[in-house]
Amino acid sequence: MKYDYRKIEKKWQEKWEAQKVFKAMDAKAGKVAGLKKFYGLVEFPYPSGEGLHVGHPRPYTAMDIIARKKRMMGYNVLFPMGFDAFGLPTENYAIKNKVHPAAVTKKNIARFTEQLKMLGYSFDWDRVVDTTDPNYYKWTQWIFLKLYEKGLAYKASMPVNWCTSCKCVLANEEVVNGVCERCGAEVVRREKSQWMLKITEYAQRLIDDLEGLDFIERVKIQQKNWIGRSTGAEVKFETTAGDTLRVFTTRPDTLFGATYMVVSPEHELVKKWMSLINNADEVKAYQEAAARKSDFERTEMAKDKTGVKLDGVRAVNPVTGNEIPIFISDYVLATYGTGAIMAVPGHDTRDWEFAKKFGLPIIEVVAGGDIEKEAFTDCDTGVMVNSGFLNGLSISDAKARIIQWLVDKGLGEEKVNYKLRDWVFSRQRYWGEPIPMIWCEKCGWVPVPEDQLPLLLPDVENYETTDTGESPLAALTEWTATTCPKCGGPATRETDTMPQWAGSSWYFLRYTDPHNDKELASREELDYWTPVDWYNGGMEHTTLHLLYSRFWHKFLYDIGVVPTSEPYMKRTSHGMILGEDGQKMSKSRGNVINPNDIVEEFGADTLRLYIMFIGDFEKTAPWSSNAVKGCKRFLDRVWNLAETRLSGSEDYSPTNEGAVHRAIKKVGDDIDNMKFNTAIATLMALVNEFYDKQPSRGDIKALLTLLSPFAPHIAEELWEIQGFEGLACQAAWPAYDESKTLEAQREIAVQVGGKLKSTVTVPNDADDETVLAAAKADEKISKLIAGKEIIRTIVVKNKLINLIVR
RNA sequence: GCGGAUGUGAUGAAAUUGGCAGACAUGCAGGAUUUAGGUUCCUGUGCCGCAAGGCGUAAGGGUUCAAAUCCCUUCAUCCGCACCA
Numbered sequence: 001m002k003y004d005y006r007k008i009e010k011k012w013q014e015k016w017e018a019q020k021v022f023k024a025m026d027a028k029a030g031k032v033a034g035l036k037k038f039y040g041l042v043e044f045p046y047p048s049g050e051g052l053h054v055g056h057p058r059p060y061t062a063m064d065i066i067a068r069k070k071r072m073m074g075y076n077v078l079f080p081m082g083f084d085a086f087g088l089p090t091e092n093y094a095i096k097n098k099v100h101p102a103a104v105t106k107k108n109i110a111r112f113t114e115q116l117k118m119l120g121y122s123f124d125w126d127r128v129v130d131t132t133d134p135n136y137y138k139w140t141q142w143i144f145l146k147l148y149e150k151g152l153a154y155k156a157s158m159p160v161n162w163c164t165s166c167k168c169v170l171a172n173e174e175v176v177n178g179v180c181e182r183c184g185a186e187v188v189r190r191e192k193s194q195w196m197l198k199i200t201e202y203a204q205r206l207i208d209d210l211e212g213l214d215f216i217e218r219v220k221i222q223q224k225n226w227i228g229r230s231t232g233a234e235v236k237f238e239t240t241a242g243d244t245l246r247v248f249t250t251r252p253d254t255l256f257g258a259t260y261m262v263v264s265p266e267h268e269l270v271k272k273w274m275s276l277i278n279n280a281d282e283v284k285a286y287q288e289a290a291a292r293k294s295d296f297e298r299t300e301m302a303k304d305k306t307g308v309k310l311d312g313v314r315a316v317n318p319v320t321g322n323e324i325p326i327f328i329s330d331y332v333l334a335t336y337g338t339g340a341i342m343a344v345p346g347h348d349t350r351d352w353e354f355a356k357k358f359g360l361p362i363i364e365v366v367a368g369g370d371i372e373k374e375a376f377t378d379c380d381t382g383v384m385v386n387s388g389f390l391n392g393l394s395i396s397d398a399k400a401r402i403i404q405w406l407v408d409k410g411l412g413e414e415k416v417n418y419k420l421r422d423w424v425f426s427r428q429r430y431w432g433e434p435i436p437m438i439w440c441e442k443c444g445w446v447p448v449p450e451d452q453l454p455l456l457l458p459d460v461e462n463y464e465t466t467d468t469g470e471s472p473l474a475a476l477t478e479w480t481a482t483t484c485p486k487c488g489g490p491a492t493r494e495t496d497t498m499p500q501w502a503g504s505s506w507y508f509l510r511y512t513d514p515h516n517d518k519e520l521a522s523r524e525e526l527d528y529w530t531p532v533d534w535y536n537g538g539m540e541h542t543t544l545h546l547l548y549s550r551f552w553h554k555f556l557y558d559i560g561v562v563p564t565s566e567p568y569m570k571r572t573s574h575g576m577i578l579g580e581d582g583q584k585m586s587k588s589r590g591n592v593i594n595p596n597d598i599v600e601e602f603g604a605d606t607l608r609l610y611i612m613f614i615g616d617f618e619k620t621a622p623w624s625s626n627a628v629k630g631c632k633r634f635l636d637r638v639w640n641l642a643e644t645r646l647s648g649s650e651d652y653s654p655t656n657e658g659a660v661h662r663a664i665k666k667v668g669d670d671i672d673n674m675k676f677n678t679a680i681a682t683l684m685a686l687v688n689e690f691y692d693k694q695p696s697r698g699d700i701k702a703l704l705t706l707l708s709p710f711a712p713h714i715a716e717e718l719w720e721i722q723g724f725e726g727l728a729c730q731a732a733w734p735a736y737d738e739s740k741t742l743e744a745q746r747e748i749a750v751q752v753g754g755k756l757k758s759t760v761t762v763p764n765d766a767d768d769e770t771v772l773a774a775a776k777a778d779e780k781i782s783k784l785i786a787g788k789e790i791i792r793t794i795v796v797k798n799k800l801i802n803l804i805v806r
Numbered sequence: 807g808c809g810g811a812u813g814u815g816a817u818g819a820a821a822u823u824g825g826c827a828g829a830c831a832u833g834c835a836g837g838a839u840u841u842a843g844g845u846u847c848c849u850g851u852g853c854c855g856c857a858a859g860g861c862g863u864a865a866g867g868g869u870u871c872a873a874a875u876c877c878c879u880u881c882a883u884c885c886g887c888a889c890c891a
Contacts, residue, residue, distance in 0.1 A: 349807085
């Protein structure tokens with residue numbers, strides 16, 4: 001009989017579904033059954049119109065293998081799937097084709113579901129979550145109201161990132177190299193009134209709590225870098241205008257070397273000082289030029305420092321008492337620190353460049369470098385000079401000393417600063433969760449009462465965005481016009497919607513209790529299932545979704561909704577799949593691989609196997625059509641071994657026993673460590689072994705059990721042919737006997753003077769004397785050491801012997 | 807510039823963490839069976855050499871009985887952040 005993967009795969013997918021084999025038990029049932037729980041999570045996809053990409057199966061198959069193994073080990077496993085369906089591509093498609101985004105979404109989800117089922121994933125399909133479902137986004141809105149209630153959501157007018165193509169604002173995290181993360185269009189700065197979430201309030205906890213988590217190191221590092229904690233001091237400088245200019249510095253020790261100051265072009269004090277400034281026209285021109293530039297342009301110009309001196313206002317260095325000039329310049333960012341710096345050209349590269357260009361004095365306050373040539377920025381060596389009471393101190397002592405001095409004089413304090421900024425949370429688009437807020441002239445912003453949630457997204461005629469920076473919802477006057485929940489007077493609704501990242505910030509909680517209409521999930525289910533034991537997802541979400549969802553989770557923990565302060569115990573990340581040409585897959589390059597084609601030609605089991613065999617799970621890997629064939633060939637070989645029912649007992653055969661035990665150990669360990677490629681190599685080697693030495697019925701049973709997480713359909717079919725009990729996917733994961741994994745005879749490498757010269761075979765765990773005797777008896781070795789004295793012998797048990805001769 | 811990685815056959819990659827480099831697969835070569843062909847099964851395949859043997863993990867140096875693995879220098883590639891005070 002032929003290995004008819006089309007028939008087999010469909011047959012078993014239907015059986016699994018009909019029998020609800022992968023349904024997770026709820027908390028109560030799980031506790032009654034006395035099972036340990038395992039919550040394995042993959043990032044739910046955005047259901048795009050293109051359908052499943054070949055990149056999707058990599059993380060999904062990996063976690064599917066892990067989930068399947070956990071079930072076989074007797075865990076109550078929650079392995080859910082859902083759809084992150086709000087977002088721009090669907091909206092843009094809807095605009096272009098004059099259909100409702102909800103209809104497009106429905107169609108896309110149906111397609112994705114079909115494709116995911118085609119690959120045989122063991123998702124619990126009864127728990128599907130769709131972020132655009134009002135029963136779901138009701139709770140997304142509810143969380144927003146809670147954030148507002150606790151003062152963590154606020155509306156503020158500020159310069160924000162504006163995507164010129166999407167025509168909406170972007171969060172900081174969504175701007176990559178000055179362009180829009182999603183569409184690649186230019187991002188410019190616009191002053192807009194936006195809903196903001198105070199993620200900065202959680203900055204320190206988001207860093208600190210990484211400590212106890214089993215996240216891959218690069219995720220931790222990237223999050224820490226993004227949050228960007230730095231410690232230093234805030235220092236107050238009096239100005240001749242009679243006010244105070246505050247700066248943040250990480251080098252308060254260099255205060256004596258501050259010879260001028262720089263404020264960002266947007267700094268509020270500049271407006272205040274304008275009447276005192278003699279060169280106001282020049283200053284204004286510089287401000288306008290800066291405002292016109294995009295962030296990208298501003299950084300591009302960075303190499304060449306520009307700026308204008310504020311003629312008429314000066315600051316006073318608090319330690320020296322000297323009056324020093326103030327400049328405005330692009331190189332100081334309005335959004336970091338206080339938007340102003342004290343410039344220490346002797347010990348900061350940027351200040352040094354600026355001082356050179358403008359002919360400002362450069363004073364050495366830390367000895368050890370040559371400030372004539374360049375700024376001396378080393379913080380570890382060097383001794384304070386030209387610094388009054390700091391002279392002779394080390395940098396770290398000087399920091400402590402000056403901070404104490406500043407505190408005593410009321411001129412400053414120790415300060416921690418973060419690069420992280422608050423999360424811009426409004427989008428001027430249609431296809432997102434409406435922000436449940438109402439503007440009342442009398443009462444200000446008033447939240448939509450909880451019992452009126454969900455605030456449904458109304459139907460509109462036209463989803464087209466406007467360049468005015470308003471959401472399409474703004475045109476719906478009959479929807480926006482409402483009454484104030486507080487005073488009953490006329491009021492208008494907020495017309496912006498939430499960003500794509502809102503729905504995904506808590507979806508993993510909903511999976512634990514997806515049909516609950518009383519709360520976002522019951523506390524019992526949350527207590528049982530959370531935190532997520534293992535979450536795999538893309539590196540590109542490290543400073544977006546992953547950070548946002550940790551923030552929301554911490555907030556929900558603080559208000560007592562969830563039982564843990566962190567959502568995910570373990571985070572791993574997969575590498576990207578490139579095209580055969582080694583380039584990123586894209587339609588324009590024509591190197592896109594469609595999973596449907598592979599399944600059609602080779603079957604889902606082959607695709608699953610190949611995508612895991614392709615290489616190190618964490619690394620990017622190019623697609624190879626040839627290697628796919630190799631995996632199909634392997635499954636054909638498996639099929640040939642077991643296509644007719646074997647007779648005999650279910651014991652391992654004496655000849656294969658060692659290999660089987662070794663395979664059980666290796667495959668199990670490899671799955672736990674996501675080394676799927678070597679796990680599959682082990683299975684291939686085992687099959688090769690079985691071609692050499694006739695396997696018993698028990699050998700085949702072991703093979704099918706180990707294979708079933710990787711290639712579940714063929715394993716199930718052969719399991720049935722062999723007449724083994726139940727389903728392969730419900731079989732117990734086999735145990736191995738350590739003593740049986742060892743071979744009776746060992747081949748030992750024999751080195752002379754550290755170079756491999758021969759090998760000898762000795763019994764397992766042979767003692768040093770036996771090995772030495774065997775080595776000396778070896779023909780090649782005896783020749784080599786003849787007439788020489790062995791001055792040293794090194795034996796590594798079961799591995800090698802090294803003879804040092806003279 | 808800062809931070810993080812990575813560099814092994816023709817190709818994708820292994821190497822129990824300092825102990826026989828190249829498992830497993832692809833490709834290629836030869837053979838067998840079958841015979842109209844992305845069939846199956848053997849065998850070979852790091853490089854030089856007829857061989858004995860020698861040389862090999864980006865390059866160079868070091869530590870060690872022993873280095874792909876540890877240390878130093880250099881080069882290359884990738885990723886993240888980027889005037890962050």
